[in-house]
Amino acid sequence: MKRRVVGIETEYGLTAPTVDGTPSTLDADAAARELFTPLLHRGRSSNVFLRNGGRLYLDVGAHPEYATAECDTLSDLLAQDRAGRHMLADLAHQANERLASEGKGERLHLIRNNVDSQGNSYGCHENYLLHRRRDFRQVADALIAYFITRQALVGAGHIRHTPSGPSYGLSQRADQMWDAVSSATTRSRPIINTRDEPLADSTSYRRMHVIVGDSNICEATTALKVGATEMLLDAVEDGLHIEDLALADPMRSIRELNTDLSGTHRLDLADGRQMSAADIQREIRRRVLHALDVDTLSPLHRYVADLWGRGIDALASGVWNTVETELDFAIKYKLLTSYCRRANTTFADPRVARLDLSYHDITNGGLAPRMEASGLMRRLTTDAQVLRALTVPPATTRAHLRGMVIGAAEDARVDLAADWVHLRLEIGSATPLALQDPLASHDPRIDAILDLIHSQSPVLPA
Secondary structure, three states: OOOOOEEEEEEOEEEOOEOOOOOOOOOHHHHHHHHOHHHHHHHOOOEEEOOOOOEEEEEOOOEEEEEOOOEOOHHHHHHHHHHHHHHHHHHHHHHHHHHHHOOOOEOOEEEOOOEOOOOOEOOEEEEEEEEOOOOHHHHHHHHHHHHHHHHHHHOOOEEEEEOOEEEEEOOOOHHHOOEEEEOOOOOOOEEEEOOOOOOOOOOOEEEEEEOOOOOOOOHHHHHHHHHHHHHHHHHHHOOOOOHHHOEOOHHHHHHHHHOOOOOOOEEEEOOOOEEEHHHHHHHHHHHHHHHOOHHHOOHHHHHHHHHHHHHHHHHHHOOOHHHOOOOHHHHHHHHHHHHHHHHOOOOOOHHHHHHHHHHHEOHHHOOHHHHHHOOOOOOOOOHHHHHHHOOOOOOOOHHHHHHHHHHHHHHHOOOEEEOOOEEEEOOOOOOOEEOOOOOOOOOHHHHHHHHHHHHOOOOOOO
């Protein structure tokens, strides 16, 4: 497969209930300030680029957000994504200890989901580096059917509350999308955002910004979401066409498939045919694997190809036991329905709603680590990989260069302004440095910056 930079941005829900059930005095902004207190004290900002190459910041609407570093391997991406979860969980732990020591009754909870109790949605965005081509819009349009039907496989599961009562949906995000392709992000909330912001050499690259995906809890689901898309993009760049699978009404289709737990509902295609979401995914997978040299895939991508096929089979049959430890929608459905049987209750029970929310709560460890330890959820990273990803950027992308400079500046207590592309030392007339190639992990200009930083380090007495 081609080297391709990929990154994930995940927005988190934040709530501050009291331990005794009385009304909280912390609104969203106040809770966010509590969460980000260590960052504000350290650097006077709630928007920081980190020595691991990632970015931690407070997004619009008081949503904490973590963006992974640029990754060109799926294993690096999974470790980076989990490292961000650990960072935010640790900030919540520090805040809760501080609130307890001050005698305050509130406790912060971070929720890795996509919709709150008021119906507000927040996202998990994927970024894929593409070689610039004139037909980008046509390529984006062709991919819409893939991304819509992908939700039936990689959705995080959701209890939908309707006038006829609660029911289970495959995806939280599916009901929140309003456009197929657009340059807007919040006003129309498209599946693919076409704003041309490559964060790289604009003559060579373009960034595809995918907004439709759920925030996944299970690492295997994240691997399928990203890994299958990487394989499809490779095949498309080599000439694969899937335009004949275009949907007649994409936004209607994404809502229809979201409630189809049987796998039998057929979607209308633009050419008049009808196919189920599983049929469309199966045909895309067949074409992708035919176009690629499967023998050259990494072990993780071979696992993704296998899970892709098993997920499609499970979706088509409505029998999910073959993926009930690997795909979020099936894992959560088993968790919730098992509880309902034991408690002799239904999805309308508030206890089930709390269990649903607990599936996404990353505070105090959450349910996921315990489910992984008991074999109820597949894990693909190791503790060692995640511990390293907390402070060490991927070694084979631009993140390596940025992370080295940020780490050196932090250690030397030298002020540095950084974004995805630019580095600027706040020392005299130091020249800003632009890192325009996301795939470059070596740059001789970095040595001069590191030498300048080290020259500012205080000499400690012997």
